[in-house]
Amino acid sequence: MIAELGHFALILAFVLAVAQATLPFWGAMRNDPRMIAVAGPAAVTQFLLVGLAFAALVHAYIVSDFSLLNVVENSHSQKPLLFKITGTWGNHEGSMLLWVLILALFGALVAAFGRNLPDRLKALVLSVQAWVASTFLLFILLTSNPFLRLDPAPIEGNDLNPVLQDIGLAIHPPLLYLGYVGCSISFAFAIAALIDGRIDAAWARWVRPWTLAAWGFLTLGIAMGSYWAYYELGWGGFWFWDPVENASLMPWLAATALLHSAIVMEKRDALKIWTILLAILAFSLSLLGTFLVRSGVLTSVHTFASDPTRGIFILAILCIFIGGALTLFALRASRLAPGGVFAPISREGALILNNLFLTVMAAVVLTGTLYPLVLEALTGARISVGAPFFNLIFIPLAVPLLLMVPFGPMLAWKRGDLRAASERLFAAFGAAILAAMASAWLAGTEHILSLFGVALAFWLIVGALSELAFRIKLFRTPPGDSLRRLAGMPRSAIGTTIAHAGVGVTVLGLVVATTWATEDIRSMKAGDGVEIGSRYVQLDGFLQRDGANYKETVVRFTVYRTSDVVAVMEPSKRSFAARQTTTTEAAIATFGFSQLYVSLGDITADSTVTVRIYWKPLVTLIWLGAVVMALGGVLSLSDRRLRVGAPRPARRAAAAPAE
């Protein structure tokens, strides 16, 4: 009965979403406050209904109710409880339900926390949200229904893909979906503004926290996905320029651009049309990501089942929303008042440059991701566009952008002084040179570009901190005064500093871990040892262990540093009976920010095993940097201040009524 109630709740959610999509919209058009008032309660009820459906599905997974087809296909009674729960979204149907649940959650949050949001704008936003929700609910009900039943029920399920039986499944998809779906709120705000035909600084004020939250989750979700791939796939890589990864990188780039352009809009009441377009693009790229991953166009660990109907359905959703939004944009954008002009050397000028680079980077990723698909569709030729393409084009675009990052916050609004900004960045420049020299001394001058990369990383970190130091007049006034100034700093400014420094941390991790990583592949027997990363790794022996639903062969290694035992590592090969598959579990030992990574190849009958050992210096900084970035986002998010910004000169303000 619980399963059927969940099914019914899902259907009610769909019907309600249709009502939520139409009634408040109608009300907004007719200026009827009561119909407008429907939006909020409907959004909350919709969240409760989808939540009920989701809870029913989770319940079915927990109790191994094999009368649900979805549970049979993706669960197993012997699975540990955690993986029974996470397995709920470790498949196509369940993950779509999670997607809609998060969509409904965001809708409910807008309804609950948008109390000082103008009712009309709120109604339009929630109505647009409900359009998205109702199409996706229809998609679930018609093509991907997780509540389809089986009678008689089988006694055992097919188990979850063993690669997904990991704590990562509990974290990565929810975070990423919070990011993807969070973009839908900015999208809904943009569409609402276009329908309404007006947009002002207050609009940017409402959009900023949602974009910031979505961006933060997206950052964490991508980082978590990358780390998961790193430790689970067993070959030590953390980014593969895989289309599925690109699908998450594109909205991230667009959301990053949106975040920055929204600041310009809020502060200067300018860049409105561009901001709207970015909001549309960010969500469109999220939808595109969903299409690429869910339609079966691509095959990867993310593709659970490919079904042409689903692909066509998602493609139709994609066309309706992206095409509809862009058409609306083309029709209505001209009605939005354009912003003022501004000097190239100014904070807003820097932010525009940032936007330019980020969108071009997103376009590069889009091209590299879609080109092989289009080519295959047209000519049948299969090519793969991988790391060489992206490294060749993406990195030369990223480097100038990163070089400019410390300048941005140093420049004043309206008219900046590049010279003064440069002078304030002397410390950062010095730190960058010193860091490059230090690493040249440590690692040699063999990799000139990587030395430059290290310099870039320190330039970013120290540059971000210099801005803060400048604002609080560090060393120029007594420390107590500086501290007082720090306390008085708006949290969003501190957030900027931290997020920019986080970028530097990630860059440092990327450069050092890719350049100075060492790797050793060899076959080993018990007693054999390898010297790597100034550590000695010795194979002690083999042992068999039984897990809840697998058997594993564990190879035990002891890591020595100058005859002290510093770590014991136990990589293993697991074999899962239900799916007749084996997985390789790498073992990772962390020393400071660096990691030793051991992964197993084939184990032969005479107890020889092929072992891959990597020493990855500073590799954890890649992900820690992302966490730091997200932390900056959280700080900025906690800043409920309204940004007013430096106003225009009185003369132009007088001329403004043309707006």
Next chain:
Amino acid sequence: MIFWVIMAVLAASVSLSVLMPLYRTRQLGRRLEEQEMSVYRDQLGEIDRDVERGLIAPSEAEAARNEIARRLIKADGSKPGSEQGAAATPRAERPRQVAGILVVVVMPLAAIGLYLWVGSPNLPDAPLEARLSAPPAEQDTAALLARVEKHLADNPDDAQGWRVLAPVYARMGRYDEAATAYRNIVRLLGGTAENETALGEALVRADGGTVTDEAKAAFERARALDPQMIGPRFYLALAKGQAGETEDAIAGLQKLVEDSPADAPWLGSVRQVIAHLESIGEAPRGPSAADIEAAGGMDGEDRAAMIEGMVAQLADRLEAEPDDASGWARLVRSYMVLGRPDDARAALDKARAALAGDEEKLARVESEAAASGLSE
């Protein structure tokens, strides 16, 4: 029944959640423009705080205040008429009634209709634990089986359990699992002739009829315990047949027939196997199993060359022993398959010459030629 009640309550509360704001009589909150103006008022307050903290200079703050005040005045001046008044007029009531009907009637009906279309209201939940612990009479075989399996997973040394399970598996066609069960029985109860034979049979079935080495070993152990037992003798003879020792196999089986009572139920199948083995012994020579295996590993060109070679061999042999009707038939068919109809026709002519006088044999070759598409 309770299910339908809960569903009705759920549907009603959803309708209500939409209906309440729609028909609320209480005065609605602030006017829409007022809300917008409050944003600007907040901004003014923000400027004051910024000045206090020394973030902006007083002159800048003054300019900012002017800017915001200007926007504020603009927002206040752009009233598109009072909606509050309009809401009370009859003109506004009509769409609201339509909306009300949609919410109260159409929404729940659509939901229930959709549910009856895609849902399964009569199917109860089936959590695994409850299914396994239900009284046996109410359980399906699958659940009973799972219960015994679970018991044996926890107590793998329960011979009685394995004895229950083994024949069930065999009957269900799950021979691999049946073999595992018999292995456990042999392990726990020792190898009797019966157990070993049952293990061997399960292994043979699991492998699609081939007497594997493990199966052979089991039968040999059984024969050592009871040399007269029929099963092991039969399968061991079969193993010989499969190994290519056809004559030994036939001899063994014939001995088995002689030792059996005349009305033994297995005689039929034993004779059938004998007949089959004899037909293999007589079978015309063709590419050996080894040749076929080799062909599987070749690429297309090599395989074609090998087939051509075999056909040429056959043709040579027929030159020497022309009295082989099935040989001629095969040659004609081979040429047709290889796309050489002229050669096929020539071969048919030779066959007619060679078999002249034996109407029956000639008819076989003629019909084969016609079947392979050779037209005169």
